[in-house]
């Protein structure tokens with residue numbers, strides 16, 4: 001079974017059709033990257049999968065459950081939405097909480113974890129992203145790359161089956177990009193299913209099982225890295241990649 005299946009979704013903001021009949025399947029363990037010019041609907045697509053946006057029509061199935069089904073039980077839906085974790089361009093850490101509490105509080109609130117359990121998982125996750133020495137620091141005491149790694153640790157702490165990354169390195173200084181991309185590569189090696197929006201073409205080419213090129217709310221092309229980057233039959237795709 002596909003872990004994500006999107007069937008013909010559409011979304012408009014007023015007259016602006018942002019998602020135009022998008023269909024997409026992601027298999028368990030697959031790494032799928034979404035590229036395309038600014039404004040093409042990449043963030044809206046990811047946000048729709050995380051239920052941060054509501055689509056106008058079509059369906060989104062996560063592990064077989066249709067999250068667009070309006071009659072779905074609220075509790076049931078919450079459980080299904082926990083299968084996805086999302087990481088944003090601007091980290092979205094709670095600024096008034098230490099790194100430890102960013103993660104531990106989230107575990108307690110979202111997963112009803114005990115203090116002991118939350119602390120254990122927090123340390124485990126921070127060790128994994130190489131930030132255990134920053135556990136009692138506040139976000140503003142961290143570099144951009146460290147903030148993003150802490151945000152990834154927080155998302156991973158909830159043990160999602162799918163990670164969604166929306167331009168995770170776009171807000172970082174160039175010298176900090178690598179540490180975040182290396183961490184995402186490590187997650188791939190652990191077979192985490194990931195959907196990644198990124199402008200880091202070299203990274204996308206290297207990490208992706210499948211690459212999707214979007215433009216104006218539509219999927220222009222979908223295929224392996226090799227096909228999309230080296231052998232695209234679409235003039236528009238070749239133009240975009242040249243830039």
Ligand code: ADP
Nearest residue numbers: 013016018036037038039040041042043044045
């Ligand atoms: P991308 O991530 O590919 O840059 P987005 O999904 O952010 O694209 O945006 C797609 C289009 O939707 C853009 O034209 C953008 O201006 C518009 N849009 C995004 N969010 C909103 C919103 N909340 N209200 C109105 N228009 C929006």
Ligand code: MG
Nearest residue numbers: 042043044166
């Ligand atoms: Mg975006």
